[in-house]
Amino acid sequence: MLDIKNLNVSVEDKLILKNLNLSLGKGQVHAIMGPNGSGKSTIAHTLAGKPNYDVNSGEVSFNGEDLLSKDPYERSLDGLFLAFQYPIELPGVTNASYLKQIVNAHRKSKNETPIDAGEFLKILKEKSKQLDIPMDMHSRFVNTGFSGGEKKKNEVLQMDLLDPSLIIMDETDSGLDVDALKSTAEAINKLRNSDRTFLIITHYLRLLEYIEPDFVHVFQNGSVIETGDKSLASKIDQEGYN
Amino acid sequence: MNKVNKDNFKQDSYKYGFVTDIENEKIQKGLNEEVIKLISMKKNEPQWMLDWRLAAFERLQNMSVPKWAKAEIEEIDFQDLYYYSSPKDFKEKPKSLDEVDPKLLETYEKLGIPLTEQKVLAGVAVDAVFDSVSVATTFKEKLNEIGVIFCPISEAIQKHPELVKKYIGSVIPVTDHFYATLNSAVFSDGSFVYIPKGVKCPMELSTYFRINASETGQFERTLIIADEDSYVSYLEGCTAPMRDENQLHAANVELVALDNAEIKYSTVQNWYPGDENGKGGIYNFVTKRGLCKGKNSKISWTQIETGSAITWKYPSCILRGDNSTGEFYSVAITNNHQQADTGTKMIHLGKNTKSKIISKGISAGKSSNTYRGLVSFHRKAENAKNFTQCDSLLVGSECKANTIPLTENNSNSSSIEHEATTSKISDEQLFYCMQRGLNAEEAQSLIVNGFCKEVLQKLPMEFAVEAQKLVSISLEGSVG
Known part of the structure; x- marks a missing residue:
């Protein structure tokens, strides 16, 4: 349902995404893990259409339509939801x-x-x-x-109300203590169904312990360097990104 | 990203910019005794009124135009203006709507103010002022039955001279300042309201001012008196055609509230603001002042200022009666090259007087928006209290916002609280709302309406929704 092909994106003239390729099927849960500063949030912002994220080349198709030519609100109306790391x-x-x-x-x-x-x-x-x-x-x-927990719950509530087909979560675990993380993850799990696709962007394993991904992608230097199942996340947690 | 290109932005958002094609009758250009006598004659005024005008005109000779506003004002040639214009053959105000020129009725219909019996807004009585004359007043008889007088001031001068004589100029002295004095000399029409003792006026009273003729100034004069234990809510609306010239609107509005009376005065000012390059538009130089004369009286000003090339006004309250209350709620929006210098004066004279000021300034484009206010506690104003909150919101990076609050405190037991904020609509906020499905204009409108909701809520319900839309429309083209 979402296909990213050879995507190159720069922010303020600095190339962040380099030939990124990623394909998400309907109903799947994908996690992207990467070290701090690797630019993994750029994926989320580019997909949502944030201004000043310049697509140099590449294509993204969302449910068979060209995503990148659309305004941010049209992407939302088409079913793309971005849960913000820091809700505004x-x-x-x-x-x-x-x-x-x-x-x-x-x-x-x-x-x-x-x-x-x-x-x-x-x-x-x-x-x-x-x-x-x-x-x-x-x-x-x-x-x-709002407290950190209240903000994240409010994001989940909006997801629930808008009924999106693709949910992108940008570092949703940041700023949450263990209890808040657990209840937020539980709420998200309730929204999982066979029609809904998730793209979870995170630095840590901990969120993925509650929301089990079908695929884990390791993101480094602007592109995916390794793809595996859930066990890849545990491996990274133990061994680090290097 | 949904960008509204500024270059492509045309002033089509001002939907009231049409001209009514109607023959009009003007008095010759120029400001002199002859013209004043003619205006007075046109209105069949008694001698005392003419004398009052001439006295004002005499004082005007030694006065000059004030210069202190934070606005760039092109010099006005007062001899090159028409001071009186009315639809032709308009000798006397029509007795009924059947006699009103259909073109005029159509004009008000287009402005959203239907005057014909079948279509009038329920619960709102309207006085329609077209250039220098009142063309129709609705619900007059119905109001008469309970003793409420609602009529053009020109009519009140003839039918209720004792009331007009007693109160005109009692709140804004003839010699107050140049534009107030000018208005006293040449005022044309406006509304007169008298609410008798103990009467709560059952409907909103409203005046709709329309400037139509070119090169013509409009000098409205409004006088509202709320007798003891009475209540009235009054609303004025204003529009004008789109023209390249700047047109002058210099009004005087006086309110008097006696013991336990309350006046709620709301304004939705949407005069033509000029085009996107700052050409044309109304100079809105208005003096509005209310006197809380009686104890426990209350005057509340609410204004939504979205129009005019330059707005220069300070609706004020003189709190003379003990325990009296003054309020000022304002939303002033400037876009493109508009300039607004507006605020209020709260003059506390009586004991336990209270005042509250909530001002929301929104600037976009290359506009400039200034809040200027004075809170003054007289020596005898024991336990007087004021609360002031001034918030500014900037849209884009080329506009200006200023806050100039002054206080004078000669009372030991009084208290003043002041809060001020300046914020900017951030790209992050717009993006957040757009990510949830709102387009750029909807997103901006949501944020701006949130910013000024506190004030919009003070408007009479019938107009609150319209005002919300107006707020959004005024900022069209500023998302970039």
């Missing part, structure tokens, strides 16, 4: 109204009418409960003053 604060915008607006943007793209306020509240209550999110979090401003 939106002061003054209440979480509930934000969530409703993004849900409606997705409904509109499917020619559906905007969601009824009562119905939205019902869904929000139900999904918040599953994630152990108190409802009063939704009357606060988006991510503003």
Whole structure:
């Protein structure tokens, strides 16, 4: 469902991704592991269409369509979701109204009418409960003053509400203590199904102990140098990247 | 990335820029006694009103245009303006809507202010002012039944001279400053409101100001009196055609609240802002002042300022009555080459007086946006309190925001709290929202509306949604 071919990307004129090749099948969970500073987050940002990530050459097809020519919001509407390493604060915008607006943007793209306020509240209550999110979090401003755990839960909640077909997680484990990591991972596991593909970008093994990947890719110097199954992650954890 | 190319951006977002093709009748250009006498005659004014105008004109001779605003203002040739323009054959205000020129009705319809009986906004009475005259007032009779007077000020001068005489110029003295004095000499039309004792006005009162004629200044004069234990909510809206010239709008608005009375005054100002290169647009130089004359009285100003080439105004409260309250809620948005220098003055004279100021300035393009405010505690203003919050939001890197809060404190027991922030819409915020499916304009609008929600919520409900849309439209073309 996602095919990356010979992708070269530079940021501020520095070449970060060098001939990257990666292929993700429907329903699979892929993990990309790499040392700090190796540019693995660049993969996530490039796929989501962040400005200033310049694609020099290469192709990416997402569900058979050219991904790179699309605007970031179109990629989102097509089903690509990026869980941010550091979710962004939106002061003054209440979480509930934000969530409703993004849900409606997705409904509109499917020619559906905007969601009824009562119905939205019902869904929000139900999904918040599953994630152990108190409802009063939704009357606060988006991510503003949220703890690390609350921010990540809010990301998972958005995943759940938007029902994406591809979820890219950028260092989702950073800033979480063991308990928060565990509950976040559990919530993500609940979203796993045969139609949904995951790309998990991480430095450590620990997240992968909770979310078991089908494939592990070792990323170094701008491209994938080794691919294996889950055992490759354990090997790296013991032996390091060198 | 969804970029709105600035070069391609045209001012098509100003949907009120059309001109009504209607013959008009103007008094000759120029500012002199003759013109003032003609205006007064056109309006059938009694002698005392003409004398009052002429006295103001005499004072004007020794006054000069103030220069202290943080704005670049092209010199105005006051002799090269028309001071009065009305639709032709408009001798007397039509008695009923059937007599109003259909072109005028159509104009207001296009502006979203239907005046015909079948279509009027429920719960809102409208006075429609076109250039120098009021062309229609809705719900007048219905309001009359409960003693509320809502009519053009020109009519009030004739029918309720005792009230006009007593209060006009009582809040803004004739000699206040150049533009206020100019207005006193040449004012044309505006609204008059009187709410009798004990009456809570059951509908929103609203005036819609439209400048149509070219080379013409609009000098509206509004006077609102809330007698003891009364309440009124009033809203004004303003638009003008797109023209290359700068047009002058110099209004005086006076509010008087007696014991236990409350006036809520809201403005949605959307005068033509000029084009993307800063050509044309309205000079909006307005004096608005409210007097909390009685004890426990309250005056609350809410303004959404999105239009005009230059906005220069400070809706103020004089808190004379003990326990009186003044509030100022403002959203000022500038884009392209617009300039705004706006804020408020809270003058605390009475005991236990309270004031609250919430100002949200949003600047985009190459615009400049200044908050200027004064909080003053008189010696006798025991236990007076003020809270001020001024927030600025910058969109892009070529705009300017300034905050100039002044305080004068002569009371030992008073307290002032002041908070100020300046922030910028970051690319990270826009990208975050876009990653969740919002396009660039939707993302910006979400963030900006969040920034000024506190103020938008203060608007009468019928207008809050419109204002939200206006906020988004005003910033169109600034995402880059």
